Amino acid sequence: MTSSTSSRNRRxxxxxxxxxxxxxxxxxxxxxxxxxxxxxxxxxxxxxxxLPFEEKFDVRVNLKEYEGTxxxxxxxxxxxxxxxxxxxxxxxxVPRAIDADLLAPLPKDxxxxxxxxxxxxxxxxxxxxxxVYAISEKFGYNTISFNKSKxxxxxxxxxxxxxxxxxxxxxAVYDYYLPVMGMVAAGLGKTxxxxxxxxxPEIKETLFKIKDNAKLVGEVVSSQTAxxxxxxxxxxxxxxxxxxxxxxxNPDLDWILPEQGAMRWSQSIGVFKDSEKKDLATEFVKYxxxxxxxxxxxxxxxxxxMPANAKAGEKMTDQQKTAxxxxxxxxxxxxxxxxxxxxxxxxxQMQDAWTEFLQH
Amino acid sequence: xxxFSGRSIxxxxxxxxxxxxxxxxxxxxxxxxxxxGRFPIPPFxxxxxxxxxxxxxDRRLMEALTNSLVVxxxxxxxxxxxxxxxAYGIARFMLPAKGLQRGLLxxxxxxxxLIIGMGLLITFNWLGIPKSxxxxxxxxxxxNMPLCFAIIYSQMGDHQANIERxxxxxxxxxxxxxxxxxxPMLWPALFASFFLSMTFSWDEFxxxxxxxxxxxxxxxxxxxxxxxxxxxKTNAVGSLVFGISVVLLLVLELVxxxxxxxx
Amino acid sequence: xxxxxxQTSHDLKPWGFVAPALLWxxxxxxxxxxxxxxxxxxxxxxxxLVASWSFVNYAKFFExxxxxxxxxxxxxxTVIVTVTxxxxxxxxxxILAEKVPARWQRLALVLAILPFWTSYVVRSYSWLLVLAxxxxxxxxxxAMGIVDDPLSLANSRSATVIGFVxxxxxxxxxxxxxxxxQLPPNYRKAAQDLGANGLQTFWHVILPLTLPxxxxxxxLTFVLCIGDYITPQILGGNQELLMPQVxxxxxxxxxxxxxxxxxxxxxxxVVTIAYLGFARWIRLERA
Numbered sequence: 044m045t046s047s048t049s050s051r052n053r054r055x056x057x058x059x060x061x062x063x064x065x066x067x068x069x070x071x072x073x074x075x076x077x078x079x080x081x082x083x084x085x086x087x088x089x090x091x092x093x094l095p096f097e098e099k100f101d102v103r104v105n106l107k108e109y110e111g112t113x114x115x116x117x118x119x120x121x122x123x124x125x126x127x128x129x130x131x132x133x134x135x136x137v138p139r140a141i142d143a144d145l146l147a148p149l150p151k152d153x154x155x156x157x158x159x160x161x162x163x164x165x166x167x168x169x170x171x172x173x174x175v176y177a178i179s180e181k182f183g184y185n186t187i188s189f190n191k192s193k194x195x196x197x198x199x200x201x202x203x204x205x206x207x208x209x210x211x212x213x214x215a216v217y218d219y220y221l222p223v224m225g226m227v228a229a230g231l232g233k234t235x236x237x238x239x240x241x242x243x244p245e246i247k248e249t250l251f252k253i254k255d256n257a258k259l260v261g262e263v264v265s266s267q268t269a270x271x272x273x274x275x276x277x278x279x280x281x282x283x284x285x286x287x288x289x290x291x292x293n294p295d296l297d298w299i300l301p302e303q304g305a306m307r308w309s310q311s312i313g314v315f316k317d318s319e320k321k322d323l324a325t326e327f328v329k330y331x332x333x334x335x336x337x338x339x340x341x342x343x344x345x346x347x348x349m350p351a352n353a354k355a356g357e358k359m360t361d362q363q364k365t366a367x368x369x370x371x372x373x374x375x376x377x378x379x380x381x382x383x384x385x386x387x388x389x390x391x392q393m394q395d396a397w398t399e400f401l402q403h
Numbered sequence: 404x405x406x407f408s409g410r411s412i413x414x415x416x417x418x419x420x421x422x423x424x425x426x427x428x429x430x431x432x433x434x435x436x437x438x439x440g441r442f443p444i445p446p447f448x449x450x451x452x453x454x455x456x457x458x459x460x461d462r463r464l465m466e467a468l469t470n471s472l473v474v475x476x477x478x479x480x481x482x483x484x485x486x487x488x489x490a491y492g493i494a495r496f497m498l499p500a501k502g503l504q505r506g507l508l509x510x511x512x513x514x515x516x517l518i519i520g521m522g523l524l525i526t527f528n529w530l531g532i533p534k535s536x537x538x539x540x541x542x543x544x545x546x547n548m549p550l551c552f553a554i555i556y557s558q559m560g561d562h563q564a565n566i567e568r569x570x571x572x573x574x575x576x577x578x579x580x581x582x583x584x585x586x587p588m589l590w591p592a593l594f595a596s597f598f599l600s601m602t603f604s605w606d607e608f609x610x611x612x613x614x615x616x617x618x619x620x621x622x623x624x625x626x627x628x629x630x631x632x633x634x635x636k637t638n639a640v641g642s643l644v645f646g647i648s649v650v651l652l653l654v655l656e657l658v659x660x661x662x663x664x665x666x
Numbered sequence: 667x668x669x670x671x672x673q674t675s676h677d678l679k680p681w682g683f684v685a686p687a688l689l690w691x692x693x694x695x696x697x698x699x700x701x702x703x704x705x706x707x708x709x710x711x712x713x714x715l716v717a718s719w720s721f722v723n724y725a726k727f728f729e730x731x732x733x734x735x736x737x738x739x740x741x742x743x744t745v746i747v748t749v750t751x752x753x754x755x756x757x758x759x760x761i762l763a764e765k766v767p768a769r770w771q772r773l774a775l776v777l778a779i780l781p782f783w784t785s786y787v788v789r790s791y792s793w794l795l796v797l798a799x800x801x802x803x804x805x806x807x808x809a810m811g812i813v814d815d816p817l818s819l820a821n822s823r824s825a826t827v828i829g830f831v832x833x834x835x836x837x838x839x840x841x842x843x844x845x846x847x848q849l850p851p852n853y854r855k856a857a858q859d860l861g862a863n864g865l866q867t868f869w870h871v872i873l874p875l876t877l878p879x880x881x882x883x884x885x886l887t888f889v890l891c892i893g894d895y896i897t898p899q900i901l902g903g904n905q906e907l908l909m910p911q912v913x914x915x916x917x918x919x920x921x922x923x924x925x926x927x928x929x930x931x932x933x934x935x936v937v938t939i940a941y942l943g944f945a946r947w948i949r950l951e952r953a
Contacts, residue, residue, distance in 0.1 A: 080617065085627065085630060085631045088463065088627075088631075090460070090461070090462055105617035106617070107616055107617060108627055108630075110630070111919060113918075113919040113920045113921075114918050114919055116713070116920075116921065117917070117918065117919070117920060117921030120713075120921050121524075121528050121534070121921070122533065123531060123533060126533065143713070212818075218904055258818070258821060258903065259820075259821035259903030259904060259905065260903065260904035260905075261821065261903055261904060262630055262899075263630055263631065263632050264629045264630060264631075264632055264633055264791070264794075264900075265794065265821060265900065265903060267632050267633040268444075268633050268794055268795070268798055268820075269798075269799075269820070269821065269903075271442050271444070271633055272442075272444050272798040272799045272800050272801065273799045273800055273816075274798055274799040274818070274820060274821065285632075288441075288632070289441060289442075289633075291441070292440055292441040292442055293442070344631065344634075345631035345632065346631070346632070387712040387713055388712065390920075391920065394915075394919060394920060395730075398732055398907070398912065398915060399731075399732050401732075401904045401906075401907050402731075402732035402735055402736065402906060402907050411765065414761045414765045415765075417757060417758065417761060418758060418761045418762070418765075421754065421758045421778075421835065422777065422778070424832065424835070425778065425780075425781050425832065425835065425836060426780075426781060427796055427802070428781070428784075428789060428792035428793050428795075428796050428832065429780075429781045429784055429792070431792055431795055431796050431801075431802050432784065432788065432792040432795070435795065443795055444795055444798055444800060444801055445800055445801070445802060445805050485686050485687040485690055486687065488683045488684070488686060488687060489683060489684050489686070489687035489688070491683050492680045492681070492682070492683025492684035493683075493684060495680075496679070496680030496683070497680070498680050498681070498684065504684060504688065507688065507691055507692075507696075508687055508688065508691055510691070510695065511691070511695050512886075512889075513885075513889055513937060513938070513941050514695075514889070514893075514934060514937065515889060515890075515892065515893020515894075515910075515933065515934070515937065516890075516893055517893045517894075517895060517910050517913065517914075517930070518699075518702075518893065518930045518933065518934055519695065519698075521702060521913070521917070521926060521927070521930050522695070522698030522699050522701065522702040522930075523694065523698050524917075525698065525701055525702050525705050525923055525927065526697065526698040526701045526702075528923075529701060541694055542694070544690065544694070545690070545691070545694045545695050548687060548690065548691070549691075552687065577679065602782070602783070606785060606786045607786075608786060608787055608895075608896055609895055609896070609910075613917070621785065622785055622786060622787045625785055625787045625788060626787050626896075629787065629791055629900070637788065637791055638788075638792075638795075640785075640788070641784055641785055641788030641789075641791070641792065644783075644784065644785045644788070645781075645783055645784040645785075648783035648784075649780065649783060652776070652780075652783065656776065
């Protein structure tokens with residue numbers, strides 16, 4: 044292409060540009076109302092949850108769902124400052140987000156902190172230098188789900204059965220490295236908060252034994268399909284979030300915390316520091332923490348789990364509360380540890396170990 | 404006229420077996436979209452339309468469907484336009500390094516969508532261009548234009564060139580030749596490449612997955628739906644897409660078939 | 667070609683036709699590829715991307731067994747899929763082209779590729795339902811007494827292969843059929859007049875004539891299959907990882923673009939080698 048061709052091409056280029064513009068214009072569409080961009084787990088996407096807020100504030104909430112803090116951080120990294128307003132993130136990773144200077148302080152006096160289950164306040168995670176950066180909204184367990192018509196529930200009380208070969212070929216593993224590696228660590232008698240690179244070889248070895256017993260390692264749908272269809276009878280890393288929603292259709296699906304304990308996960312919600320709509324974002328946080336929204340969030344179509352706000356109980360049916368084991372929570376909280384929250388370096392090593400585990 | 408030899412029977416059986424294999428997942432998909440229960444697997448518990456209601460009430464799915472249509476139509480139009488112009492230029496004029504040009508234009512055909520999508524993702528990221536449907540549309544043109552070019556180019560034969568020359572001799576200008584002579588003669592190829600592009604864009608996942616954010620295409624939204632667990636809603640949306648596509652296909656078939664007959 | 671091309675190289679008009687497509691390809695295909703190639707020489711350190719300009723990511727591929735293994739898995743699966751699909755599709759296309767009465771051929775062909783229009787993501791998912799332990803196949807086998815215990819079909823390499831073959835049988839049927847119906851009928855007649863029997867005609871006349879079509883289809887299958895993420899991700903049960911899955915792990919879980927880029931480029935190298943292998947059959951021009 045010589046320089047003089049450019050003039051000849053101009054018309055063609057204009058045409059190209061016009062077509063491109065048409066593509067832009069039509070895809071942007073006419074969206075007059077204000078928008079709020081939220082980075083969330085998939086349980087926030089039910090219209091029943093979002094619509095009341097949208098109607099009240101005449102705003103459109105754009106939701107981007109992700110799985111795993113690494114993914115969320117990757118998404119944030121690929122965005123421009125100000126792209127995001129609301130952040131739903133694992134409670135244990137809030138310090139990481141504060142370190143990365145992603146979150147804005149929340150107005151303490153407007154949050155229903157007093158209504159939360161006490162263990163979910165987690166000031167060591169959510170607060171720094173007197174400011175609160177996030178608040179818990181939902182929590183649950185990564186533990187063992189199983190089919191009680193096929194598996195002896197007594198066996199499930201001891202986590203080591205997973206790496207003996209008693210249920211060889213009948214096990215599925217949830218494909219998320221943090222909780223499963225945390226569970227294995229707990230099963231080996233380690234404390235997840237103190238994990239170091241030195242613990243990895245033993246964890247990896249145990250993971251490989253589990254892999255030898257496992258029929259599959261899958262995301263939510265493959266693992267759910269597998270346990271619902273009888274392909275496997277045990278789901279490592281499962282919990283109420285897999286089975287509670289399915290219990291109505293298959294009452295044999297159950298879940299348990301083994302004696303060695305389980306992983307407790309919690310989601311926190313906060314506002315991005317670079318958000319240009321912090322007030323509206325804060326309103327969204329307050330809305331999600333309200334008992335009504337909490338009840339909907341707890342029983343979302345994506346997954347069920349305990350609401351962080353204890354007052355949500357008034358808005359839920361007994362059946363829902365039973366499926367979530369509302370009354371057992373005190374004991375469960377006592378017998379569970381938080382997810383591991385590794386440093387970036389350890390995190391990379393853990394992910395490598397996980398990739399090897401998948402390939403094992 | 405027909406003799407039913409052993410070989411014919413074997414042929415029929417073989418064809419039926421392949422048809423069975425090809426249709427098995429579709430039949431299962433559609434059947435269990437009517438499942439009256441949470442699990443889209445046997446036993447079939449009864450007939451229900453509630454999963455279809457759920458799909459139609461799902462704003463995100465419906466928006467994704469619209470987005471997919473817009474991206475498919477616009478990116479295909481762009482692909483056909485660029486592909487046609489390039490094919491015309493290369494087939495009808497003396498240009499240096501034609502082989503190289505053809506090679507360059509068709510090179511994306513030999514590269515996995517994943518790699519094309521990743522390249523665009525990293526580049527747009529680096530330039531600070533946010534993810535959007537437009538970005539996905541650009542990616543779709545990258546994958547579909549080579550196809551359109553190849554199809555149209557392969558149909559540009561001497562036959563049309565002679566008629567074009569005749570038109571030029573009668574004083575037609577280049578753009579007149581192209582729009583009034585070449586394009587109509589190439590109508591089947593243009594249509595085929597547009598239709599193929601539409602299909603590929605409509606169904607494309609990985610590029611859209613990497614390059615979109617809030618406004619996503621249907622395959623990406625279905626993927627999100629899948630990740631939220633086992634749910635006959637996925638069957639319902641799959642069946643709907645299939646149904647709509649088949650109706651569209653039949654309409655096109657009839658229209659094009661009729662047209663071909665008339666001319 | 668040259669004979670009928672007009673002698674207009676002195677003016678620049680022809681470039682006006684070709685330039686938009688060329689520019690598009692340069693901007694959105696070649697340039698991104700170069701950016702990715704550059705990115706593969708960077709390094710992810712903690713949460714930062716560092717321009718270290720080293721081959722450390724490539725070294726990782728050869729040092730760590732599981733990356734190399736993913737490549738081998740990908741190659742194995744792709745070869746199995748390509749060969750199986752051709753073997754299944756060729757006779758089918760043959761039957762459609764030769765045995766089905768002319769007036770029904772179009773319908774038969776459309777039927778053969780109709781499931782292509784179910785959404786691609788959904789197709790893999792429906793195979794998961796078909797192959798599941800109490801899925802349709804197992805229910806039928808159990809009911810017919812062919813097996814006593816359900817076969818373990820889902821979540822394995824076999825499931826991935828079945829999902830792939832389903833798609834590519836449709837694709838290859840189409841390309842091979844197109845090739846078969848283009849064969850001039852008098853070739854076959856000539857062969858028969860010369861005393862060749864059916865098999866000989868097929869082996870010495872039909873097959874060589876359709877080989878280019880098969881090869882184009884095979885190469886298309888190879889490229890699409892080796893780069894596919896969804897099918898192994900949904901059907902494979904993570905029993906093993908294929909390259910696209912490993913690449914997506916790097917992007918999705920830790921934004922490690924340098925490693926992902928290096929792996930993508932290695933994958934591309936493999937595809938290019940395959941292309942060279944297929945190249946003698948793949949020509950856009952007809953002779």
